[in-house]
Amino acid sequence: MTSLGVNMSSKSAKTIFICRECAYESTKWLGKCPECTAWNSFEETVQRVAPKASGKAGVGKSAAGLSGGGNYSVGAAETFTLKDVGTTDDIRYDTGVAELNRVLGGGLVKGSLILLGGEPGIGKSTLLLQICGKFNSSLSILYISGEESLRQIKLRAKRLGVMNEKLLLASCNDAENVSDTILAGKPDIVIIDSIQTMHTETANGTSGSISQVRECTNIFMRTAKTLGIPIFLVGHVNKDGGIAGPKVMEHIVDTVLQFEGDKNYTYRILRAVKNRYGSTNEIGVFEMTDAGLKEVPNPSKVMLEGRVRDISGNCVACIIEGSRPLLTEVQALVTKSAANFPARIATGLAFGRLNILLAVLEKRAGLYFSRLDVFVNIIGGIRLDEPAGDLPLAIALISAIYDKPIDAGTDSTMAFGEIGLGGEIRNVPNASGRIREAARLGFSRCIVPKACMGEKLPKGIEIIPITHINELLKLFGVNNRT
Ligand SMILES: Nc1ncnc2c1ncn2[C@@H]1O[C@H](COP(=O)(O)OP(=O)(O)OP(=O)(O)O)[C@@H](O)[C@H]1O
Numbered sequence: 001m002t003s004l005g006v007n008m009s010s011k012s013a014k015t016i017f018i019c020r021e022c023a024y025e026s027t028k029w030l031g032k033c034p035e036c037t038a039w040n041s042f043e044e045t046v047q048r049v050a051p052k053a054s055g056k057a058g059v060g061k062s063a064a065g066l067s068g069g070g071n072y073s074v075g076a077a078e079t080f081t082l083k084d085v086g087t088t089d090d091i092r093y094d095t096g097v098a099e100l101n102r103v104l105g106g107g108l109v110k111g112s113l114i115l116l117g118g119e120p121g122i123g124k125s126t127l128l129l130q131i132c133g134k135f136n137s138s139l140s141i142l143y144i145s146g147e148e149s150l151r152q153i154k155l156r157a158k159r160l161g162v163m164n165e166k167l168l169l170a171s172c173n174d175a176e177n178v179s180d181t182i183l184a185g186k187p188d189i190v191i192i193d194s195i196q197t198m199h200t201e202t203a204n205g206t207s208g209s210i211s212q213v214r215e216c217t218n219i220f221m222r223t224a225k226t227l228g229i230p231i232f233l234v235g236h237v238n239k240d241g242g243i244a245g246p247k248v249m250e251h252i253v254d255t256v257l258q259f260e261g262d263k264n265y266t267y268r269i270l271r272a273v274k275n276r277y278g279s280t281n282e283i284g285v286f287e288m289t290d291a292g293l294k295e296v297p298n299p300s301k302v303m304l305e306g307r308v309r310d311i312s313g314n315c316v317a318c319i320i321e322g323s324r325p326l327l328t329e330v331q332a333l334v335t336k337s338a339a340n341f342p343a344r345i346a347t348g349l350a351f352g353r354l355n356i357l358l359a360v361l362e363k364r365a366g367l368y369f370s371r372l373d374v375f376v377n378i379i380g381g382i383r384l385d386e387p388a389g390d391l392p393l394a395i396a397l398i399s400a401i402y403d404k405p406i407d408a409g410t411d412s413t414m415a416f417g418e419i420g421l422g423g424e425i426r427n428v429p430n431a432s433g434r435i436r437e438a439a440r441l442g443f444s445r446c447i448v449p450k451a452c453m454g455e456k457l458p459k460g461i462e463i464i465p466i467t468h469i470n471e472l473l474k475l476f477g478v479n480n481r482t
Protein backbone atom coordinates (compact mmCIF):
# COMPACT_ATOMS: atom_id res chain seq x y z
CA MET A 1 0.00 0.00 0.00
CA THR A 2 1.20 3.47 -0.72
CA SER A 3 1.57 5.74 2.24
CA LEU A 4 -1.21 8.24 2.49
CA GLY A 5 1.17 10.82 3.86
CA VAL A 6 -0.06 11.21 7.40
CA ASN A 7 2.49 13.86 8.11
CA MET A 8 1.50 16.19 5.40
CA SER A 9 3.86 19.04 4.81
CA SER A 10 2.26 22.38 4.22
CA LYS A 11 3.46 22.25 0.64
CA SER A 12 1.52 19.12 -0.18
CA ALA A 13 -1.70 20.31 1.41
CA LYS A 14 -3.91 23.28 0.77
CA THR A 15 -6.98 24.48 2.54
CA ILE A 16 -10.13 24.70 0.50
CA PHE A 17 -13.78 25.19 1.32
CA ILE A 18 -16.43 22.83 0.01
CA CYS A 19 -20.17 23.39 -0.17
CA ARG A 20 -21.95 20.72 1.84
CA GLU A 21 -24.91 20.75 -0.53
CA CYS A 22 -23.38 20.66 -3.99
CA ALA A 23 -19.64 20.12 -3.48
CA TYR A 24 -18.73 23.49 -5.01
CA GLU A 25 -15.10 24.27 -4.15
CA SER A 26 -13.76 27.65 -3.20
CA THR A 27 -10.38 28.87 -1.95
CA LYS A 28 -12.05 31.12 0.61
CA TRP A 29 -15.02 30.80 2.91
CA LEU A 30 -18.29 32.03 1.45
CA GLY A 31 -21.55 32.75 3.25
CA LYS A 32 -23.67 31.78 0.28
CA CYS A 33 -22.84 29.19 -2.32
CA PRO A 34 -22.68 30.72 -5.82
CA GLU A 35 -23.58 27.33 -7.30
CA CYS A 36 -26.59 26.12 -5.36
CA THR A 37 -27.37 29.32 -3.35
CA ALA A 38 -27.31 27.44 -0.02
CA TRP A 39 -26.45 29.61 2.99
CA ASN A 40 -23.70 28.78 5.45
CA SER A 41 -22.92 25.55 3.66
CA PHE A 42 -19.13 25.86 3.33
CA GLU A 43 -16.89 23.62 5.35
CA GLU A 44 -13.14 23.94 5.60
CA THR A 45 -11.16 20.97 4.41
CA VAL A 46 -7.54 20.19 3.68
CA GLN A 47 -6.86 18.90 0.22
CA ARG A 48 -3.72 16.97 -0.47
CA VAL A 49 -1.89 17.99 -3.59
CA ALA A 50 -0.55 15.06 -5.55
CA PRO A 51 3.24 15.19 -5.83
CA LYS A 52 4.47 16.08 -9.30
CA ALA A 53 5.56 13.10 -11.37
CA SER A 54 9.36 13.09 -11.45
CA GLY A 55 9.78 11.41 -14.82
CA LYS A 56 9.99 13.58 -17.90
CA ALA A 57 7.18 13.18 -20.35
CA GLY A 58 8.02 10.88 -23.19
CA VAL A 59 10.74 8.93 -21.39
CA GLY A 60 8.61 5.88 -20.87
CA LYS A 61 7.42 5.85 -24.43
CA SER A 62 10.08 3.54 -25.76
CA ALA A 63 9.94 1.42 -22.63
CA ALA A 64 6.27 0.85 -23.23
CA GLY A 65 7.08 -0.10 -26.76
CA LEU A 66 4.70 2.40 -28.23
CA SER A 67 5.59 4.39 -31.25
CA GLY A 68 4.33 7.82 -32.14
CA GLY A 69 1.96 10.20 -30.33
CA GLY A 70 1.09 10.43 -26.66
CA ASN A 71 3.10 11.33 -23.59
CA TYR A 72 3.81 8.39 -21.35
CA SER A 73 5.81 9.11 -18.26
CA VAL A 74 7.81 6.65 -16.21
CA GLY A 75 5.52 4.76 -13.88
CA ALA A 76 2.50 5.42 -16.07
CA ALA A 77 -0.32 2.93 -15.90
CA GLU A 78 -0.10 -0.15 -18.06
CA THR A 79 -2.35 0.09 -21.06
CA PHE A 80 -4.48 -2.66 -22.55
CA THR A 81 -6.64 -2.99 -25.60
CA LEU A 82 -10.28 -3.86 -24.99
CA LYS A 83 -9.58 -7.30 -26.43
CA ASP A 84 -6.88 -7.97 -23.82
CA VAL A 85 -8.99 -7.08 -20.86
CA GLY A 86 -10.32 -10.24 -19.32
CA THR A 87 -13.90 -10.56 -18.22
CA THR A 88 -15.21 -13.41 -16.23
CA ASP A 89 -18.84 -14.28 -16.48
CA ASP A 90 -19.46 -14.50 -12.79
CA ILE A 91 -18.64 -10.92 -11.89
CA ARG A 92 -21.87 -10.61 -9.96
CA TYR A 93 -22.93 -12.23 -6.69
CA ASP A 94 -26.50 -13.23 -6.13
CA THR A 95 -27.54 -11.42 -2.94
CA GLY A 96 -30.30 -13.93 -2.33
CA VAL A 97 -32.81 -11.07 -2.32
CA ALA A 98 -34.47 -10.70 -5.71
CA GLU A 99 -35.60 -7.13 -5.09
CA LEU A 100 -32.05 -6.07 -4.22
CA ASN A 101 -30.57 -7.93 -7.18
CA ARG A 102 -32.95 -6.11 -9.46
CA VAL A 103 -32.03 -2.67 -8.12
CA LEU A 104 -28.33 -3.49 -8.38
CA GLY A 105 -28.82 -4.34 -12.04
CA GLY A 106 -28.76 -8.12 -11.70
CA GLY A 107 -26.65 -8.79 -8.63
CA LEU A 108 -23.77 -7.44 -6.63
CA VAL A 109 -20.79 -6.51 -8.81
CA LYS A 110 -17.39 -7.60 -7.49
CA GLY A 111 -15.10 -4.68 -6.75
CA SER A 112 -17.90 -2.16 -6.50
CA LEU A 113 -18.46 0.39 -3.76
CA ILE A 114 -22.14 0.79 -2.93
CA LEU A 115 -23.61 3.52 -0.83
CA LEU A 116 -26.90 2.71 0.88
CA GLY A 117 -28.58 5.90 2.05
CA GLY A 118 -31.72 6.37 4.05
CA GLU A 119 -33.29 8.19 6.97
CA PRO A 120 -32.61 7.02 10.51
CA GLY A 121 -34.56 3.92 11.43
CA ILE A 122 -35.71 3.17 7.90
CA GLY A 123 -34.01 -0.24 7.96
CA LYS A 124 -30.56 0.10 6.39
CA SER A 125 -28.79 -2.04 8.98
CA THR A 126 -31.66 -4.51 8.90
CA LEU A 127 -31.44 -4.94 5.13
CA LEU A 128 -27.68 -5.41 5.10
CA LEU A 129 -27.63 -7.77 8.06
CA GLN A 130 -30.41 -9.78 6.47
CA ILE A 131 -28.55 -10.27 3.21
CA CYS A 132 -25.63 -11.62 5.27
CA GLY A 133 -27.86 -14.60 5.93
CA LYS A 134 -28.93 -14.95 2.30
CA PHE A 135 -25.65 -14.97 0.40
CA ASN A 136 -24.23 -18.24 -0.72
CA SER A 137 -22.89 -19.78 2.51
CA SER A 138 -19.44 -20.34 0.98
CA LEU A 139 -18.85 -16.57 0.90
CA SER A 140 -17.17 -14.91 3.84
CA ILE A 141 -18.74 -11.66 4.91
CA LEU A 142 -17.26 -9.00 7.17
CA TYR A 143 -19.73 -6.67 8.88
CA ILE A 144 -18.14 -3.62 10.46
CA SER A 145 -20.21 -1.42 12.66
CA GLY A 146 -19.14 1.94 13.96
CA GLU A 147 -22.53 2.56 15.50
CA GLU A 148 -23.61 -0.50 17.35
CA SER A 149 -21.96 -2.89 19.75
CA LEU A 150 -21.39 -6.47 18.70
CA ARG A 151 -24.01 -7.48 21.26
CA GLN A 152 -26.62 -5.30 19.59
CA ILE A 153 -25.79 -6.75 16.20
CA LYS A 154 -26.01 -10.25 17.62
CA LEU A 155 -29.45 -9.52 19.07
CA ARG A 156 -30.66 -8.15 15.77
CA ALA A 157 -29.22 -11.09 13.85
CA LYS A 158 -31.07 -13.41 16.21
CA ARG A 159 -34.34 -11.53 15.69
CA LEU A 160 -33.88 -11.60 11.92
CA GLY A 161 -32.98 -15.24 11.93
CA VAL A 162 -29.59 -14.64 10.36
CA MET A 163 -27.57 -17.76 10.92
CA ASN A 164 -24.38 -17.45 8.97
CA GLU A 165 -21.45 -19.30 10.50
CA LYS A 166 -18.96 -17.44 8.37
CA LEU A 167 -20.22 -13.96 9.20
CA LEU A 168 -17.48 -11.96 10.88
CA LEU A 169 -18.32 -8.93 12.99
CA ALA A 170 -16.13 -6.05 14.05
CA SER A 171 -16.79 -2.84 15.88
CA CYS A 172 -14.40 -0.14 14.72
CA ASN A 173 -14.35 3.54 13.80
CA ASP A 174 -10.92 3.95 12.30
CA ALA A 175 -11.04 3.84 8.51
CA GLU A 176 -7.38 2.81 8.14
CA ASN A 177 -7.82 0.01 10.67
CA VAL A 178 -10.92 -1.15 8.88
CA SER A 179 -9.09 -1.08 5.57
CA ASP A 180 -6.16 -3.03 7.03
CA THR A 181 -8.54 -5.58 8.51
CA ILE A 182 -10.17 -6.06 5.14
CA LEU A 183 -6.85 -6.31 3.29
CA ALA A 184 -5.55 -8.84 5.80
CA GLY A 185 -8.68 -10.99 6.06
CA LYS A 186 -9.66 -10.83 2.37
CA PRO A 187 -13.38 -11.40 2.90
CA ASP A 188 -15.63 -11.83 -0.12
CA ILE A 189 -18.08 -9.11 0.87
CA VAL A 190 -17.77 -6.19 3.29
CA ILE A 191 -20.45 -4.07 4.95
CA ILE A 192 -19.52 -0.84 6.71
CA ASP A 193 -22.19 0.72 8.91
CA SER A 194 -21.90 3.71 8.62
CA ILE A 195 -19.58 6.02 6.71
CA GLN A 196 -20.47 8.91 9.03
CA THR A 197 -18.96 7.09 12.00
CA MET A 198 -15.65 6.39 10.28
CA HIS A 199 -12.63 8.51 10.99
CA THR A 200 -9.25 8.92 9.36
CA GLU A 201 -6.19 10.81 10.50
CA THR A 202 -5.44 11.90 6.95
CA ALA A 203 -8.31 14.36 7.00
CA ASN A 204 -9.25 17.01 9.49
CA GLY A 205 -12.59 17.54 11.15
CA THR A 206 -14.79 15.27 13.21
CA SER A 207 -16.46 12.07 12.00
CA GLY A 208 -19.24 12.83 9.58
CA SER A 209 -17.76 16.11 8.36
CA ILE A 210 -17.27 16.60 4.64
CA SER A 211 -13.54 16.08 4.64
CA GLN A 212 -13.77 12.95 6.82
CA VAL A 213 -16.59 11.37 4.82
CA ARG A 214 -14.84 12.11 1.56
CA GLU A 215 -11.48 10.76 2.63
CA CYS A 216 -12.93 7.66 4.28
CA THR A 217 -14.95 6.94 1.16
CA ASN A 218 -11.76 7.21 -0.87
CA ILE A 219 -9.99 4.78 1.44
CA PHE A 220 -12.77 2.20 1.08
CA MET A 221 -12.90 2.74 -2.67
CA ARG A 222 -9.20 1.87 -2.90
CA THR A 223 -9.76 -1.17 -0.69
CA ALA A 224 -12.65 -2.40 -2.82
CA LYS A 225 -10.67 -1.97 -6.03
CA THR A 226 -7.48 -3.48 -4.60
CA LEU A 227 -9.16 -6.72 -3.55
CA GLY A 228 -11.89 -6.67 -6.19
CA ILE A 229 -14.57 -7.19 -3.56
CA PRO A 230 -17.89 -5.41 -3.13
CA ILE A 231 -18.17 -3.03 -0.18
CA PHE A 232 -21.44 -1.64 1.11
CA LEU A 233 -21.33 1.70 2.88
CA VAL A 234 -24.29 2.86 4.92
CA GLY A 235 -24.88 6.60 4.69
CA HIS A 236 -27.21 8.74 6.71
CA VAL A 237 -29.57 11.09 5.00
CA ASN A 238 -29.91 14.68 6.04
CA LYS A 239 -33.19 16.46 6.48
CA ASP A 240 -33.62 17.37 2.80
CA GLY A 241 -33.33 13.74 1.79
CA GLY A 242 -29.81 14.00 0.34
CA ILE A 243 -27.09 11.75 1.62
CA ALA A 244 -25.27 13.63 4.36
CA GLY A 245 -21.80 14.66 3.39
CA PRO A 246 -20.74 16.20 0.17
CA LYS A 247 -22.09 15.33 -3.24
CA VAL A 248 -18.52 14.25 -4.03
CA MET A 249 -19.17 11.09 -2.06
CA GLU A 250 -21.86 10.20 -4.58
CA HIS A 251 -19.34 10.88 -7.33
CA ILE A 252 -16.74 8.57 -5.79
CA VAL A 253 -18.86 5.47 -5.25
CA ASP A 254 -20.08 3.19 -8.05
CA THR A 255 -23.64 2.82 -6.93
CA VAL A 256 -25.93 4.90 -4.75
CA LEU A 257 -28.99 3.16 -3.37
CA GLN A 258 -31.65 5.10 -1.56
CA PHE A 259 -33.86 3.39 0.96
CA GLU A 260 -37.11 5.29 1.27
CA GLY A 261 -40.40 4.93 3.00
CA ASP A 262 -42.91 6.65 5.12
CA LYS A 263 -42.63 5.95 8.85
CA ASN A 264 -46.40 5.55 8.90
CA TYR A 265 -46.37 2.71 6.41
CA THR A 266 -44.61 -0.58 6.72
CA TYR A 267 -43.34 -0.79 3.18
CA ARG A 268 -40.01 0.52 1.97
CA ILE A 269 -38.75 1.32 -1.49
CA LEU A 270 -35.18 0.72 -2.54
CA ARG A 271 -34.10 2.82 -5.48
CA ALA A 272 -30.84 3.15 -7.40
CA VAL A 273 -30.01 6.83 -7.68
CA LYS A 274 -26.78 6.12 -9.47
CA ASN A 275 -25.49 2.85 -10.86
CA ARG A 276 -22.35 2.30 -12.89
CA TYR A 277 -23.42 -1.30 -13.49
CA GLY A 278 -27.09 -1.08 -14.25
CA SER A 279 -30.18 0.96 -14.88
CA THR A 280 -31.26 3.55 -12.34
CA ASN A 281 -34.97 3.20 -12.75
CA GLU A 282 -35.56 -0.15 -11.13
CA ILE A 283 -37.08 -0.21 -7.68
CA GLY A 284 -37.28 -2.89 -5.04
CA VAL A 285 -40.20 -3.02 -2.65
CA PHE A 286 -39.98 -4.40 0.89
CA GLU A 287 -42.21 -4.60 3.88
CA MET A 288 -40.88 -4.08 7.40
CA THR A 289 -42.07 -6.78 9.75
CA ASP A 290 -41.03 -8.07 13.17
CA ALA A 291 -38.83 -10.60 11.45
CA GLY A 292 -37.17 -7.95 9.31
CA LEU A 293 -37.70 -6.89 5.73
CA LYS A 294 -39.87 -9.02 3.52
CA GLU A 295 -39.77 -8.76 -0.24
CA VAL A 296 -42.93 -7.54 -1.90
CA PRO A 297 -43.08 -9.08 -5.35
CA ASN A 298 -46.53 -7.58 -5.94
CA PRO A 299 -46.16 -3.87 -5.07
CA SER A 300 -49.29 -2.63 -6.85
CA LYS A 301 -51.38 -4.60 -4.40
CA VAL A 302 -49.62 -2.95 -1.47
CA MET A 303 -50.01 0.52 -2.94
CA LEU A 304 -53.74 0.03 -3.40
CA GLU A 305 -54.35 -1.35 0.07
CA GLY A 306 -57.00 0.57 1.98
CA ARG A 307 -58.39 2.17 -1.15
CA VAL A 308 -61.98 3.38 -0.91
CA ARG A 309 -63.60 3.21 -4.31
CA ASP A 310 -66.62 5.43 -4.17
CA ILE A 311 -65.25 8.73 -2.94
CA SER A 312 -64.72 11.66 -5.26
CA GLY A 313 -61.30 13.01 -6.21
CA ASN A 314 -59.59 9.65 -6.67
CA CYS A 315 -58.22 7.82 -9.67
CA VAL A 316 -55.79 4.93 -9.95
CA ALA A 317 -52.73 5.61 -12.12
CA CYS A 318 -50.22 3.24 -13.63
CA ILE A 319 -46.61 4.28 -13.77
CA ILE A 320 -43.69 2.23 -15.01
CA GLU A 321 -40.88 1.87 -12.49
CA GLY A 322 -37.95 0.37 -14.35
CA SER A 323 -39.49 -2.52 -16.15
CA ARG A 324 -42.45 -2.98 -13.84
CA PRO A 325 -45.88 -1.37 -14.04
CA LEU A 326 -46.94 -0.06 -10.67
CA LEU A 327 -50.46 1.00 -9.77
CA THR A 328 -50.96 3.78 -7.30
CA GLU A 329 -53.74 6.12 -6.38
CA VAL A 330 -53.92 9.82 -7.22
CA GLN A 331 -56.03 11.85 -4.81
CA ALA A 332 -57.29 15.38 -5.32
CA LEU A 333 -59.21 17.58 -2.93
CA VAL A 334 -60.79 20.80 -4.13
CA THR A 335 -62.34 23.26 -1.70
CA LYS A 336 -63.58 26.84 -1.82
CA SER A 337 -60.70 29.14 -1.04
CA ALA A 338 -60.91 31.72 1.70
CA ALA A 339 -57.74 33.46 0.59
CA ASN A 340 -56.95 35.80 -2.28
CA PHE A 341 -54.40 33.35 -3.51
CA PRO A 342 -55.86 29.87 -3.47
CA ALA A 343 -53.63 27.09 -2.16
CA ARG A 344 -51.95 24.67 -4.54
CA ILE A 345 -50.33 21.76 -2.77
CA ALA A 346 -48.84 18.83 -4.65
CA THR A 347 -47.28 15.87 -2.86
CA GLY A 348 -45.55 13.29 -5.00
CA LEU A 349 -45.46 15.24 -8.22
CA ALA A 350 -43.90 18.42 -9.54
CA PHE A 351 -45.83 21.50 -8.52
CA GLY A 352 -45.48 22.96 -12.02
CA ARG A 353 -47.20 19.95 -13.57
CA LEU A 354 -50.26 20.48 -11.38
CA ASN A 355 -50.41 24.14 -12.42
CA ILE A 356 -50.13 23.31 -16.11
CA LEU A 357 -52.86 20.71 -15.84
CA LEU A 358 -55.15 23.15 -14.02
CA ALA A 359 -54.57 25.69 -16.81
CA VAL A 360 -55.33 23.09 -19.48
CA LEU A 361 -58.52 22.03 -17.68
CA GLU A 362 -59.61 25.66 -17.51
CA LYS A 363 -58.80 26.57 -21.09
CA ARG A 364 -59.79 23.36 -22.83
CA ALA A 365 -62.59 21.97 -20.67
CA GLY A 366 -63.97 25.11 -19.04
CA LEU A 367 -63.27 24.01 -15.47
CA TYR A 368 -62.36 26.96 -13.28
CA PHE A 369 -60.09 26.28 -10.31
CA SER A 370 -59.04 29.90 -9.76
CA ARG A 371 -61.15 30.40 -6.61
CA LEU A 372 -60.54 26.94 -5.28
CA ASP A 373 -57.84 25.45 -3.10
CA VAL A 374 -56.37 22.37 -4.78
CA PHE A 375 -54.55 19.61 -2.90
CA VAL A 376 -53.09 16.65 -4.71
CA ASN A 377 -51.48 13.62 -3.15
CA ILE A 378 -49.98 10.45 -4.57
CA ILE A 379 -50.52 7.52 -2.22
CA GLY A 380 -47.69 5.42 -0.93
CA GLY A 381 -44.84 7.91 -1.27
CA ILE A 382 -44.63 7.14 -4.98
CA ARG A 383 -43.70 9.94 -7.34
CA LEU A 384 -45.90 10.58 -10.33
CA ASP A 385 -43.21 12.10 -12.50
CA GLU A 386 -44.09 10.18 -15.62
CA PRO A 387 -46.22 12.01 -18.24
CA ALA A 388 -48.55 8.98 -18.14
CA GLY A 389 -49.75 10.36 -14.80
CA ASP A 390 -51.45 13.36 -16.44
CA LEU A 391 -54.67 11.58 -17.31
CA PRO A 392 -55.38 10.02 -13.89
CA LEU A 393 -54.51 13.35 -12.30
CA ALA A 394 -56.98 15.17 -14.58
CA ILE A 395 -59.64 12.56 -13.78
CA ALA A 396 -59.03 12.99 -10.04
CA LEU A 397 -59.33 16.78 -10.40
CA ILE A 398 -62.54 16.59 -12.45
CA SER A 399 -63.95 14.05 -10.02
CA ALA A 400 -63.08 16.40 -7.16
CA ILE A 401 -64.58 19.53 -8.69
CA TYR A 402 -67.89 17.76 -9.46
CA ASP A 403 -67.72 15.74 -6.25
CA LYS A 404 -68.52 12.59 -8.23
CA PRO A 405 -66.47 9.41 -7.90
CA ILE A 406 -65.11 7.87 -11.09
CA ASP A 407 -65.83 4.41 -9.73
CA ALA A 408 -69.58 4.32 -9.31
CA GLY A 409 -71.24 0.98 -8.70
CA THR A 410 -69.02 -1.97 -9.35
CA ASP A 411 -66.53 -0.23 -11.64
CA SER A 412 -62.95 0.09 -10.73
CA THR A 413 -60.97 2.26 -13.08
CA MET A 414 -57.34 2.74 -13.94
CA ALA A 415 -56.09 5.47 -16.29
CA PHE A 416 -52.88 6.48 -17.99
CA GLY A 417 -51.94 8.95 -20.71
CA GLU A 418 -50.14 12.19 -21.32
CA ILE A 419 -52.11 15.40 -21.72
CA GLY A 420 -50.88 18.03 -24.20
CA LEU A 421 -51.41 21.75 -23.79
CA GLY A 422 -54.28 21.54 -26.28
CA GLY A 423 -56.08 19.13 -23.98
CA GLU A 424 -55.34 16.23 -26.31
CA ILE A 425 -54.55 12.83 -24.84
CA ARG A 426 -51.25 11.45 -26.06
CA ASN A 427 -49.88 7.97 -26.16
CA VAL A 428 -47.30 6.69 -23.66
CA PRO A 429 -45.03 3.65 -23.86
CA ASN A 430 -45.98 0.17 -22.68
CA ALA A 431 -49.77 0.51 -22.80
CA SER A 432 -50.30 -3.24 -22.84
CA GLY A 433 -48.08 -3.80 -19.79
CA ARG A 434 -50.06 -1.24 -17.83
CA ILE A 435 -53.43 -2.66 -18.88
CA ARG A 436 -52.28 -6.19 -18.03
CA GLU A 437 -51.29 -5.07 -14.53
CA ALA A 438 -54.75 -3.50 -14.02
CA ALA A 439 -56.46 -6.64 -15.28
CA ARG A 440 -54.30 -8.79 -13.02
CA LEU A 441 -55.37 -6.79 -9.99
CA GLY A 442 -59.03 -7.09 -10.85
CA PHE A 443 -59.73 -3.66 -12.33
CA SER A 444 -62.78 -3.56 -14.58
CA ARG A 445 -61.83 -0.77 -16.98
CA CYS A 446 -58.97 1.36 -18.25
CA ILE A 447 -59.16 4.87 -19.64
CA VAL A 448 -56.39 5.09 -22.21
CA PRO A 449 -55.15 7.33 -25.03
CA LYS A 450 -56.90 6.38 -28.26
CA ALA A 451 -53.53 6.25 -30.00
CA CYS A 452 -52.58 3.07 -28.13
CA MET A 453 -55.49 1.15 -29.68
CA GLY A 454 -53.24 0.27 -32.60
CA GLU A 455 -51.19 -1.98 -30.30
CA LYS A 456 -52.13 -5.48 -29.34
CA LEU A 457 -53.84 -4.99 -25.99
CA PRO A 458 -54.73 -7.55 -23.32
CA LYS A 459 -58.29 -8.85 -23.38
CA GLY A 460 -60.78 -9.29 -20.58
CA ILE A 461 -60.90 -5.71 -19.37
CA GLU A 462 -63.02 -2.84 -20.68
CA ILE A 463 -60.99 -0.25 -22.52
CA ILE A 464 -62.19 3.31 -22.91
CA PRO A 465 -60.06 5.11 -25.51
CA ILE A 466 -60.18 8.90 -25.45
CA THR A 467 -58.60 11.65 -27.53
CA HIS A 468 -59.39 14.84 -25.60
CA ILE A 469 -60.02 15.84 -21.97
CA ASN A 470 -63.54 16.99 -22.94
CA GLU A 471 -64.51 13.37 -23.26
CA LEU A 472 -63.71 12.89 -19.58
CA LEU A 473 -66.62 15.13 -18.64
CA LYS A 474 -69.01 12.71 -20.32
CA LEU A 475 -67.68 9.90 -18.16
CA PHE A 476 -68.90 11.86 -15.16
CA GLY A 477 -72.25 12.48 -16.84
CA VAL A 478 -71.71 16.22 -17.19
CA ASN A 479 -71.72 18.31 -20.32
CA ASN A 480 -68.84 20.05 -21.92
CA ARG A 481 -68.71 23.57 -20.53
CA THR A 482 -66.69 25.22 -23.27
N1 LIG B 1 -37.63 -5.58 18.05
C1 LIG B 1 -38.13 -5.13 16.91
N2 LIG B 1 -39.25 -5.67 16.40
C2 LIG B 1 -39.77 -5.25 15.25
N3 LIG B 1 -39.23 -4.29 14.51
C3 LIG B 1 -38.11 -3.72 14.93
C4 LIG B 1 -37.50 -4.11 16.15
N4 LIG B 1 -36.39 -3.36 16.30
C5 LIG B 1 -36.33 -2.55 15.25
N5 LIG B 1 -37.35 -2.76 14.42
C6 LIG B 1 -37.61 -2.07 13.15
O1 LIG B 1 -36.40 -1.84 12.49
C7 LIG B 1 -36.26 -0.45 12.25
C8 LIG B 1 -34.83 -0.03 12.49
O2 LIG B 1 -34.10 -0.60 11.47
P1 LIG B 1 -32.54 -0.34 11.31
O3 LIG B 1 -31.89 -0.26 12.64
O4 LIG B 1 -32.09 -1.32 10.33
O5 LIG B 1 -32.57 1.11 10.67
P2 LIG B 1 -31.33 1.95 10.18
O6 LIG B 1 -31.76 2.53 8.88
O7 LIG B 1 -30.09 1.15 10.22
O8 LIG B 1 -31.29 3.08 11.27
P3 LIG B 1 -30.05 3.96 11.78
O9 LIG B 1 -29.87 5.02 10.74
O10 LIG B 1 -30.56 4.52 13.05
O11 LIG B 1 -28.89 3.05 11.92
C9 LIG B 1 -37.16 0.24 13.21
O12 LIG B 1 -37.64 1.45 12.68
C10 LIG B 1 -38.26 -0.76 13.40
O13 LIG B 1 -39.25 -0.54 12.44
Ligand SMILES: [Mg+2]
Binds near residue numbers: 124125126193
Ligand atom coordinates in the same frame (compact mmCIF):
# COMPACT_ATOMS: atom_id res chain seq x y z
MG1 LIG C 1 -28.34 1.32 11.35
Ligand SMILES: [Zn+2]
Binds near residue numbers: 033
Ligand atom coordinates in the same frame (compact mmCIF):
# COMPACT_ATOMS: atom_id res chain seq x y z
ZN1 LIG D 1 -23.47 24.68 -3.12
